[in-house]
Amino acid sequence: MRPKSILMAVAMAGILYVPAADAATTPERVKVTGEIIDTWCYVTEIMYALGTAHHKCAVWCAVGGIPVSIKDASDKVYMVLKVEDDDNSVANPKILKVQTHQVTVEGDLYVRDGVNYLIVNQVADDKGVVNMTHEDYGIQPFGE
């Protein structure tokens, strides 16, 4: 290969090379209000999975490492990957404490392949548990 060809090949490689960090999608700054949910039970609908009726199960699942999400009023689901500089998204004690709470958060939204990934920059409001579903649904899933 002649020197000119080598330079051309190097230049092309430079153009085509995309570092892993650059492969990430571009975020959108968002404000989300909704309930902290157990992603698995809510999305699959294997049981009723909102509010007080499902709180205990939501705690079990979050402690068990199932991803936690926020469900907004339009039923959009945002999977939480980071909260205020804390990148622990597996049974994070801070997140465990707010299961089922109604929160408003500000953060960066990354949408990829049909999933809304949320990086929470700030928890702006936490109203605690306000979705009183136990009178209609009892305690899910075992009734106790």
Add this chain to the structure above:
Amino acid sequence: MNRFVITAALMLFAAGSASGAEGWGIDNEKKTRVDAKVVDLLCEVTGDCADNCGNGKRQLGLLLDDGRLVPVVKNQDIFAGAVEDLAPFCGKRITADGLMISNPKMPMFALQFKREAPDGKWSRANWYIKNWSKANPGKPGKDWYKHDAKVLELIAKDGVYGIPGLKPSE
């Protein structure tokens, strides 16, 4: 006889290319066996990466050969996710066997079996309870959620409904 049937079933499972997953009757589920790379979701999506996929403290997913990223949200253990099963394979290609759930709200994968691709040893996706039992000797792993210290502390503090003082009626 039973041992023979189980052994034969496992041999067929290991040798085959079709999924050996069990259906859960979930809408939009599809039994799926697929080769994919295990990735740290936060790193893959935002570029915020950590050593060894966060050492079990970050949610993990499968990066498929067509470029699609799928979060793995469940393993075979009751009330448990799949991070314990996938973390040892961070950055590696595995063969994942389970349920691809193409839910319009959010696509996800429920892992039932895994092996390092292309021909590693199959194992069940039940390492949450396996690891929990090691960390909690003498406690029954199958009912881990009834005996876990973090669960008991949270329920004792906030109650089963998440509201301190609000209790189920007798």
